[in-house]
Amino acid sequence: MVNWTQMHDCRGDVDRVPALLERVELGDDAETWEELGYRLVLEHDLVFPAGFAALPRLVRLASRSAPARGLAGTILRRAAGHHGCDDLLADCADAIAEFRELLDRHLRSRPVDYLAAFRDSLAAREEYHWSAALGDFTDDFYHLVCPGCAVEVTIAIGDHGRYSAIRDWNLGDVDRRDLRPAPSEELSGTGRWMHETAVRDGHEALADGIAHLFGKAECPRCAGVFSIADEYTSANRPVLR
Known part of the structure; x- marks a missing residue:
């Protein structure tokens, strides 16, 4: 049983969120959902104690309520932040x-809302960095440091190409090298789940982008080859507290 007297929202109130939850449990109400979302999750990725306290009730509503599913996902995508609510x-x-x-x-x-739900699924698996970074691969860029020579490498996966390059702010992406997508049979862990799920659900463009994201890139400066996903994860995985 949640002790709501300890669960403040963004305004420091402890009684308003339970009242709002009771209201949405009776039926969707756009104004109520808007206020509930504001009170639980403020801008700049900040979740309040009332947000985590409300999560189980939101999940129970999520099978029949799109706003509940969306708000539960929003809370989880921000769970990597410094919220002080680990317990x-x-x-x-x-x-x-x-x-x-x-x-x-x-x-x-x-x-x-496939991509949004896909990103929520990643957050529910504690893959917060992918949940935050994954796009639809129409114009996605990832900025990494080459593990061999420490130069910054731009990784492009989109309609304009799938390549590694050195970004020059006057000339654009120069010295491009084609990415090497990972064969599906070589994927493992989160990459395998992401790819298999996109394939299963008929999202071929997403699956192809994921294969490139979990593939390899060549550094234009030193010609070293490295795993894109490993380097991105190493640089961006949140440290949970």
Whole structure:
């Protein structure tokens, strides 16, 4: 049982969120959802204690309420921040596992919000860096440091090409080298889940982008070859506290 007297929202209130939750449990109300979202998750990735306290109830609503599913995902995508609520987040483990299953069923239905749900699924797996960075691969860029020579390398995966390059702010991306996509049978872990899920659900462009993202790049400066995903993860994986 949640002790709401300890669960303040963005305004420091402890009674308003439970009242709003009771209201949305009776039926979707756009104004109520808007206020609830504001009180639980402020801008700049900040989640308040009331947000984690509300998560199990949001998950229970998520199978029949798109706003509940979206707000639960928003809270989870920000769980890597410095919120000081590690104990509350740990208490949500069962709800998060339930949310992962719900999101998987939702993805199988090939919804219009597929990418958003895909990113929420990554957050529910604690892959916060991919949840924040993954796009639709129409115009995606990742900036990495070559592990061999420490030069900054731009990785492009989009309609304009799939390459590594040195970015020159006057000349653009110069000395381009084609990326080497990972064969599906060589993928493992999160990369394998991402690729298999996109393939399963008929999102070929997303699957192709993921294969390149988890493939290899050649540094234009030293010609060293490195794993894009490994270097990006090493540089961007949040340190949970």
